[in-house]
Amino acid sequence: MSSDYDYSDEEYDDDEEMLDAEDGEPSTASDEEMDIETDDIKVISKGKKKLYEVEYDPLTQAEVEDLMRGDVENISAIFGVDATAAALLLRHMDWNKDRLIDKYMDNSAAVAAAAGVSPASKASSPGPERPRRSTRSASKTHRKVDPAPQPFVCPICFDDTQVETSELSCGHAFCTGCWNAYVTGKIREEGEHRISCMGEGCGVLAPDNFVLKVLDGDTETAGRYQELLVRNFVASSRNLKFCPYPSCTHAVSCHVASRSSLATVVPTVSCGADPKHKFCFGCPIEGDHRPVLCSVAKMWLQKCRDDSETANWIKTNTKECSKCQSTIEKNGGCNHMTCKKCKWEFCWVCMGPWQEHGTAWYSCNRYDDKTGVSARDAQSASRASLERYLHYYNRWANHEQSAKLSVELYVKTEKKMEEMQLSTALTWIEVQFMKKAVDEVEKCRTTLKWTYAMAYYLEKSNQKELFEDNQRDLEKAVEDLSELLESPIEAETIPTLRQKVTDKTVYVQKRNEIMLEDTAQGYEEGRWKWNTPVEGYD
């Protein structure tokens, strides 16, 4: 292909790594018998939009296929080519219609060849040793009416009893049985939707109708092929993303999650298949990480992966020399420590200088001694950053752990709901307040979890204090509600419990709203200042 056809991808590939879904942990979501109602997300996307929400459309696989078909029909009409050719052209240009139209208008033959719609050029592309008959007849261009003087021998299977042959626009004919085996292998073994002609070095691609024809009613493989096409379409479209939950085939269309907007919004979306299928449109995190920005969340997760175990270990197993601050692990022996580096002698227990200990080698009773206290103060100052990190990390991990246990909580709550029905006159509908409360607790714990990641990176300021006030209020409310949910059920107190839980649920919901709304507003106003450089945020 000539150089004028080279194009650069630079403006389109910048988001690739962000959008690439990671193979993450499988979801722990279990939704057995829980599908009753409370799909707040649906309500939200239809009704008034909150500040911390983004607009998006949940799509089923059929709807994604419709979008894809729409693009194909559009291009087909503009170029006056059939739909299968239009599909190949679009796939070649990664479904970027504008660029395709641009390039195609410029040099349609070159684009068609590069996309595998037509052979590279009429003169070249000799193909492999073609079957003798077809080579000869192809050059005469009358191959269809040419009476067969000798039987066709497929150059792949060498079977001369095969009568049915197929070929793409390049004219390389092979028996239909070989085509079927080849296409099936490509789709099923290699998971490939780009199926090139079997001829050696031939770049012509099989259009969809050809693929379906040679599959000859093999609906399973045809279905897989369609799936591969949809996958390619979604992967190429920056405003589409598949739901990352295992075996979920829904997708989401979202237009606001451009790279620059990720500095001010957290595009949490839900695919609509299940209320638990919430994920971030802007990054590979499989869940709701509001209120913290994608780049900050990523930084935090990376830090946790890198540091948490190490930091915990350092904290529990080491101390610093009270003179030179070298980190020391005591792996045996008495409390009389001599720092390898500065030769300072000190007591491991009180951290004070050893010379004041006299002969009390095996036990230190001088904990309150002045020199010991000041040595420990110095120690704690040098550990401040570690302590600070662990403060946030432990709270973050705690909420994460609680969220993981939510499955059990749901089971327990279900039992309680049954108990309530037995011991009172309440109906199944009337005891739903319990489940609603658990839903809310789980949701708020997710928010709380990420507020700790956010607080870790927020610069100390009045704004941060207000943020932490909101965080504290939410946390308090959530813990209160959790406690109510755990409290034992007695028949006579059920009406009060119901009232309390219902009230508290509403309150918790409100606190969560305030937390999210305020952070979202803060992003918009540029109110949040980070204590470390944040990607895409100035």
Place this chain on the structure above:
Amino acid sequence: MAAVYMRRLGKELREIETEAPPAGLRLLKADDFDTWIFQIEVLGDSLYRGERFALKFRFDNTYPFSAPAVQFVVDSQMRAPVHPHVYTNGHICASILGEDWSPTLSVISVCITIQSMLASCKKKELPEGNDTYVRTAPDNPKKTHFVYDDDTV
């Protein structure tokens, strides 16, 4: 599929046995349709003058729709050629054995390609990262995803 694989290899074998294979190639072993071994040498002027190698083909019933697994034999007697596209465990990085495979290629055409890959070599050197690759490589070279970045050799 299985039928095609047997018929196709049977036909290739018959051709090799009746019409002598191209110069520099000799069939050492083809007792079954699983593994064939060729002796390969580069004739004429080349860096590999006088050297003999053994090229091993492994087939399964996806042949010829998917490429055979091809590698040089490395054992107590045989060594792989020193070549920028051949690892010391015998694995070969050649696009026709991977994404550029076409079902119209054959065992002999693969041999010829490998022969000419050796013949055109300008400098005997090991591939970059040979040690790392050899340490971690799967037994079957087809399991490796090579990146074909050099069209010159």
